[in-house]
Amino acid sequence: MRIVVTGHRPSKLRNNYNIFTEPYLSIGRHMRFFLIMLLNTLPEDEIIEIVTGMALGIDTIWALVGIKLKKSYPNRIKMVCYVPCMDHSSNWKGKATGSLVVSEMSDIERHQYTIDNCDEVNQSKLTFKKDGPKVMQIRNVDMLKSLKDNDIDCVYAVWDGSHGGTGNCVNSSIALGLPLYWLHPFSLEFRKRGHSILRDSKQIIEKKEFSICFREYPTREGVESVFTLSDDEYVYVNALKFKSCIYIQDVNEIAEDMLEEFFKKGTSVSWQGVSDKWKEKLGLTSENSLMLK
Secondary structure (H helix, E strand, O other): OEEEEEEOOHHHOOOOOOOOOOOHHHHHHHHHHHHHHHHHHOOOOOOEEEEEOOOOOHHHHHHHHHHHHHHHOOOOEEEEEEEOOOOOOOOOOOOOOOOOOHHHOOHHHHHHHHHHOOOEEEEOOOOHHHHOOHHHHHHHHHHHHOOOOOOOOEEEEEOOOOOOHHHHHHHHHHHOOOOEEEEOOOOOOEEEEOOOOOOOHHHHHHHOOOEEEEEOOOOOOOOOOOOOOOOOOOOOOEOOOOOOEEEEEOOOHHHHHHHHHHHHOOOOEEOOOOOHHHHHHHOOOOOOEOOOO
16 A cells, blocks of 8 residues: 655745644644554555655655654555655755754754655656756656555645645545545644545444543544544544554544444443543443543
8 A cells, every 4th residue: 555645844834844843743643543543454464655755844744654653563664755856955954963863853864864764765857956846746746646546545635725736736636536535734634535445433333342432632642542534424543552442532423423333232431531521421430431451
């Protein structure tokens, strides 16, 4: 499976060039949840190819998430980069630090770090100085062309809906009929278009018994537990750290309706992280709930 990312540069992300602050941190967590969900869904012999276009902003976050995740799944993840031009990072700001710590590196150093950690490097022979901005569009086309018509290769877009390079790439993906996952960079609303290999809640209910944990707030960094789609659709992650548990973020009417399916099967519910309002509304007490171990 190959996943191509497209997303905004810092200028459209509140002009924030510090990728270790919001909204990058939340976006990075969603990317990680997305990839972990795929790793848990796909056959164990299926390799996920994570493709980055090497730009500042979203491309960088996607690459760093993939590189870090590959350390845990060395045989399941392949890193691929498309460098749009020979002089791609030549005008980027920041002095060389010589640090081996990613958070301390300059943008240019992280650019090289990403290349060094990629299994496949596609280096364009064009130059921005001579060929201009079109090198970015050519790069996007090349990445999309690398996807196969196999119902699982897809595009992951971090897009605010505005016009521009990311919007063009999204429209091209739709025109080509490619499966598309779209995360809004600020609201973090997540939608999908086209084929999806992600399991839906009904399939999960039919296959296994689970405990449920209701969470109304974003999960703390490092807890691999939440995966939320748009208002009318949910996918739940079988958490790696707590097997046989499904976690729900942002309890709403959709989730409440689905409670009946779980309760019919006698599924226990964890009330850890649930506010008093929801405990009362859902009738959760220590007697009828199962705390996470």
